[in-house]
Amino acid sequence: MKGLCPFVRGWLLLALLVAGGCRPDADVRPNEEVPGTSMPGNFPVPVYGIDKNPPTRAAFELGRTLFYDPRLSRTGAVSCGSCHQQFVAFAHAGHQFSHGVDNRLGMRNAPALQNLRWKPNFFWDGGPSNIETMPLAPITNPVEMDETLDNVVRKLNADDDYKRRFAAVFGGSGPIDSYQFLRALAQFTAALTSADSRYDHYVRHEAGGTLSQSELRGLTILRQKCGSCHAGELFTDESFRNNGLDRSFPLDSGRAHITQRSIDVGRFKVPSLRNVALTGPYMHDGRFQTLTEVLDHYDHGMVESGTLDPQFRQPGARTGISITTQDRQDLLAFLTTLTDEEFLRNPELSER
Numbered sequence: 001m002k003g004l005c006p007f008v009r010g011w012l013l014l015a016l017l018v019a020g021g022c023r024p025d026a027d028v029r030p031n032e033e034v035p036g037t038s039m040p041g042n043f044p045v046p047v048y049g050i051d052k053n054p055p056t057r058a059a060f061e062l063g064r065t066l067f068y069d070p071r072l073s074r075t076g077a078v079s080c081g082s083c084h085q086q087f088v089a090f091a092h093a094g095h096q097f098s099h100g101v102d103n104r105l106g107m108r109n110a111p112a113l114q115n116l117r118w119k120p121n122f123f124w125d126g127g128p129s130n131i132e133t134m135p136l137a138p139i140t141n142p143v144e145m146d147e148t149l150d151n152v153v154r155k156l157n158a159d160d161d162y163k164r165r166f167a168a169v170f171g172g173s174g175p176i177d178s179y180q181f182l183r184a185l186a187q188f189t190a191a192l193t194s195a196d197s198r199y200d201h202y203v204r205h206e207a208g209g210t211l212s213q214s215e216l217r218g219l220t221i222l223r224q225k226c227g228s229c230h231a232g233e234l235f236t237d238e239s240f241r242n243n244g245l246d247r248s249f250p251l252d253s254g255r256a257h258i259t260q261r262s263i264d265v266g267r268f269k270v271p272s273l274r275n276v277a278l279t280g281p282y283m284h285d286g287r288f289q290t291l292t293e294v295l296d297h298y299d300h301g302m303v304e305s306g307t308l309d310p311q312f313r314q315p316g317a318r319t320g321i322s323i324t325t326q327d328r329q330d331l332l333a334f335l336t337t338l339t340d341e342e343f344l345r346n347p348e349l350s351e352r
Contacts, residue, residue, distance in 0.1 A: 218334025
């Protein structure tokens with residue numbers, strides 16, 4: 001899920017709100033057994049609270065089916081799960097760019113889908129600002145799923161099983177609409193919570209939360225040298241930064257693609273470090289294959305540009321962050337503690 005031009009995205013959002021934004025929810029009760037409904041004790045208050053789309057088992061399972069259904073694409077060959085694979089935190093293993101319909105390639109790396117409930121906006125450029133409308137971008141993007149919202153809803157209404165399941169969740173006897181479709185899909189994506197890594201057990205003083213001395217040093221180094229961007233328990237401040245990848249941006253202007261402001265040229269969303277040992281390739285364009293390459297970049301690979309984040313401009317001619325050999329070893333050791341095996345293997349998040 002990587003982006004959509006502002007005009008088309010705005011038009012679709014307006015159509016969605018007019019068509020279904022005022023429709024009341026069915027009389028459903030939250031079900032505490034639904035994955036992702038228990039808020040981690042070390043996490044902040046979510047942006048997309050449970051009350052905004054009260055989870056139920058039937059709605060969650062419907063959302064999971066939709067996430068893995070390739071019929072959401074024009075060709076019937078690409079699902080959300082095609083490019084967002086659970087075993088790598090719903091990133092795309094080994095792919096710099098994902099293959100969309102007709103084997104088309106975009107120009108951004110598919111980000112991991114995790115802890116979306118806490119995000120104020122989405123994608124590398126922050127275009128979508130609501131988890132429910134977020135899927136409109138990949139569904140309608142010509143190099144991803146290349147479909148229209150109307151056609152998706154038509155396909156759902158042509159399927160008797162979908163009609164039965166939507167009626168069970170939302171009530172009524174009318175046809176499935178776009179509002180119901182996006183609400184159901186959000187039941188699943190909002191449940192993609194990763195909060196059970198070894199680091200989490202450590203900070204919550206739980207069993208299995210022991211960190212080695214090297215890992216503890218790595219945590220200290222990360223907070224000192226990387227914490228201004230990779231902040232808090234989510235390991236991102238959700239800001240947009242230019243981290244010195246390029247001197248000019250002829251193909252992808254980043255945040256400026258949305259805001260149309262020159263000050264945002266070359267700025268991209270700071271990604272979370274959770275499960276980062278598994279989510280390569282790295283950066284918005286997947287240019288780095290390993291975390292070692294990423295650390296090399298921050299130590300001695302940055303380039304100056306007009307919107308380079310000021311924190312990377314060091315006294316004298318140096319640009320970047322000084323990372324010693326020991327720092328590197330300890331940082332890499334700590335980053336592995338952010339891998340959440342339970343999240344990666346939870347059968348309730350896998351395709352059924």
